Amino acid sequence: MSVSHLHLDIFSGIRELERELSKLRLGGYHLHAARRHKSSIEGVKFDVHLDGEGHGDGHAHEHGHEHEHEHGHEHGHGHQRTFAIIRQLIETSALSDWVKAKAIAVFHRVAVAEGKVHGLPPESVHFHEVGAVDSIVDIVGAAICLERLGRPRVTSGPVVEGTGFVNCAHGRFPIPTTATLEILGARGIGVTQCDEPHELVTPTGAAILAEFAETFGPMAEVRARRIGYGLGTRENKTRPNVLRVILGDGLETSAVRDWEIDEVSVLETNLDDISGEILGHVLEKALRMGALDAFHTPIQMKKQRPGVLLSLLCAPAEADRFTEFLLVETSAFGVRRTTAQRRKLKRDHIVVKTAFGSVQVKRGLLDGQVVQAAPEYESCRSVAAMAGVPVKDVFEAARRALG
Numbered sequence: 001m002s003v004s005h006l007h008l009d010i011f012s013g014i015r016e017l018e019r020e021l022s023k024l025r026l027g028g029y030h031l032h033a034a035r036r037h038k039s040s041i042e043g044v045k046f047d048v049h050l051d052g053e054g055h056g057d058g059h060a061h062e063h064g065h066e067h068e069h070e071h072g073h074e075h076g077h078g079h080q081r082t083f084a085i086i087r088q089l090i091e092t093s094a095l096s097d098w099v100k101a102k103a104i105a106v107f108h109r110v111a112v113a114e115g116k117v118h119g120l121p122p123e124s125v126h127f128h129e130v131g132a133v134d135s136i137v138d139i140v141g142a143a144i145c146l147e148r149l150g151r152p153r154v155t156s157g158p159v160v161e162g163t164g165f166v167n168c169a170h171g172r173f174p175i176p177t178t179a180t181l182e183i184l185g186a187r188g189i190g191v192t193q194c195d196e197p198h199e200l201v202t203p204t205g206a207a208i209l210a211e212f213a214e215t216f217g218p219m220a221e222v223r224a225r226r227i228g229y230g231l232g233t234r235e236n237k238t239r240p241n242v243l244r245v246i247l248g249d250g251l252e253t254s255a256v257r258d259w260e261i262d263e264v265s266v267l268e269t270n271l272d273d274i275s276g277e278i279l280g281h282v283l284e285k286a287l288r289m290g291a292l293d294a295f296h297t298p299i300q301m302k303k304q305r306p307g308v309l310l311s312l313l314c315a316p317a318e319a320d321r322f323t324e325f326l327l328v329e330t331s332a333f334g335v336r337r338t339t340a341q342r343r344k345l346k347r348d349h350i351v352v353k354t355a356f357g358s359v360q361v362k363r364g365l366l367d368g369q370v371v372q373a374a375p376e377y378e379s380c381r382s383v384a385a386m387a388g389v390p391v392k393d394v395f396e397a398a399r400r401a402l403g
Contacts, residue, residue, distance in 0.1 A: 005222055006152040007246040021137060023094035027051075029133045037232050038242050043229030048134040073251040079244050083111035084123045090140065099302040100153070102211060104145040109207040113182035133205055141254050149247070155222075156213040159189055159206075162196035179203040183210055188263045188316025188339055190216070196238045214261055215341075224248040258367050264292060265319035270299065272307035279308065286312055288297045291322060345372060354397035356387040361398060373402050 018031055025229040026049050036045045081089075087104050095103075111122035127135075146152070161176045168177065176184075176191060177271035180203050184191050187210040191201070201289070211215075225248045271279075279296060292313040301307040310330065314322045316339060323335045345364030352361055352375075361381040364372035375398035377391075384391040 004246050006146070006154050007148065007156070007219055007222055007248070016148060017141055017144060020095065020099075020148075021141060024089065024136070024140060025088070025093065026133060026136060031137075038229075038231040038240055041229055041232060041240065042148055043231040043242060044234075045231045048137050050133055051235045081127055082123065083107055083125050083127070086127065086136065089136070090106055095140070095144070096147060099140065099143040099147055102146070104142045106139045106142070106204075106207045106211045108181065109183050109186070109210055110203050112186065113179045113207075114201065116129075116182055117178050121241050138204055138399075139208065142212070146212065152247070153214060154212040155215050155219070156209055157218070158216055159191045159201060159209065161191050161193050162200045163193055164197045166199050176201060177203065177285070180206045182317075183207050186210070186315070186317040188265065194238065196236055198234060198236060219246070220252060222246060222248045253312045258346065260346060261341065262344065263316055263339055263341050264313050265316045265322075266338045266340050267312040267314065267319065267326060268336045268338075269310050269326060269330065269334065270301055270307055271331060272301050273331050278330070279310070282310070282326075285329065286322065286325065289322070289325065290314070290318065321373045349376075352398055352401035354383070354394065354401050356389060356394050356397060357383040359383055359394060359398040359401075361402060375399065387398075 021031075026247075030049050030051070031047070032049055033044055033046045035042060037043075059150075086107050090100050090103050090107075093100065093137070108122060110127070110280070111125045114120070114125045114127070115122045146154070161180070165172050165178060166175060175198075176193075180201055181191070183203055183206040189206075189210060194200075195292050224246050226246075228245040228247070230243040230245065231241070234241050282350040283294045283296070292315070294310075294312045296308040296310045299307050299309045310326070312322055312326065319337055323337065326332055326335050345366055348363050348365065350363060351358050352359050353359075360376040362374050362376055363370050375395050380398065381391050384394045
């Protein structure tokens with residue numbers, strides 16, 4: 001069937017965007033969009049003008065395309081804010097639940113990255129320009145526009161970054177910046193540098209891509225309905241400062257589902273000279289270290305030797321750490337690595353009452369319908385211990401209570 005598909009970035013009307021952004025109750029700016037030309041291409045120049053900065057009609061911050069660097073841009077416009085303050089601003093607004101969740105998720109990606117750089121928990125990270133009015137408008141505006149377009153599938157071309165240095169609040173740093181690399185790396189997104197001597201991917205842009213884009217690569221089976229061009233201010237050396245946006249129909253073999261999508265790294269190695277005791281130790285330690293899963297499978301190796309396939313799943317950003325772990329803790333001389341995309345049911349938790357006590361149950365939902373339900377082991381064990389009965393009896397009682 002045909003589904004709405006947006007390749008690379010967003011596009012939407014200014015008045016509708018202004019109406020939705022007003023729900024934030026955030027002042028100190030106004031929006032401006034005009035049709036202009038860049039490298040003989042007609043497109044839209046979108047600016048966030050900040051009030052009261054002594055820059056004529058305000059400081060123009062262009063949307064989603066070419067910013068001055070996020071963290072070296074502290075003019076004092078929009079007070080520095082922590083992630084906790086920004087989240088509260090969004091949560092208490094009249095925006096839709098979907099827009100709130102997505103905008104907060106984008107900011108959270110930046111907060112986690114900045115926290116790793118500065119050794120702080122995400123809640124305590126003080127944003128500089130990212131927390132200012134213009135970037136709040138950028139991030140919330142991106143979520144608004146995607147919702148107004150019907151929440152289409154979003155894909156992106158490969159991430160290409162420039163070279164050189166940027167002047168940040170923390171000093172002079174090479175491109176890509178540390179925060180940008182952290183954000184892309186946490187999502188498992190590769191980045192390739194080109195010979196353009198400017199920053200092409202900011203932390204805000206990286207976080208928006210990481211949150212919304214499902215895949216990164218060439219277009220596949222996209223039928224363009226509308227094509228838009230976002231224009232930047234800078235005159236690039238090697239390529240036009242133009243961002244192309246394609247809104248079209250993609251071909252899908254099944255209906256669109258509301259499942260969650262993420263990526264994991266799959267690490268594998270074949271072993272035929274490791275004892276069962278060491279293998280068990282490796283699996284237990286991997287899970288304690290934060291692996292998403294770890295297991296082994298009997299296999300037949302070269303020369304008909306029996307062996308095991310040791311598999312470990314982890315977040316892409318953790319792949320190097322767990323690769324080193326496997327090379328050190330096992331007899332492996334090499335570890336294979338692939339990236340897999342997962343489809344996951346949305347989850348919630350409920351409590352059911354049984355004759356032995358109340359038990360927590362994890363549910364999996366698809367398109368609003370419960371398709372999986374499982375009593376939580378730790379809850380069942382606790383209830384069984386209090387009631388003095390076998391754990392399996394509590395499991396069965398909880399399943400019966402689910403109907």
